[in-house]
Amino acid sequence: TKALGYSYRRMVSGAGHDAQFIASYIPTAMVFVPSINGKSHSEDELTTWEDCEKGVNVILETVLAMQKKF
Numbered sequence: 001t002k003a004l005g006y007s008y009r010r011m012v013s014g015a016g017h018d019a020q021f022i023a024s025y026i027p028t029a030m031v032f033v034p035s036i037n038g039k040s041h042s043e044d045e046l047t048t049w050e051d052c053e054k055g056v057n058v059i060l061e062t063v064l065a066m067q068k069k070f
Contacts, residue, residue, distance in 0.1 A: 003061055006054055031055050 001008035011032065019028040033055040036046045 001058055003065075004054070004057055006058065031058050 013030060013032075017030060019030050022028055033047050033051045036048070037044070039045045
């Protein structure tokens with residue numbers, strides 16, 4: 001997020017995502033994007049295409065940075 005100039009917040013998620021199951025084997029992280037009106041895991045959840053694009057860009061930037069290390 002820093003490399004792309006995006007705002008961010010480090011968070012701990014208590015949700016039961018797949019990441020929690022593999023975290024004991026490999027380092028794990030998740031990328032969250034904002035939902036309009038803070039609605040999450042409901043039929044009212046909606047995220048703008050722009051925020052989805054930013055989330056994908058963060059993942060891409062991370063993969064590219066990791067690739068340089070190996």
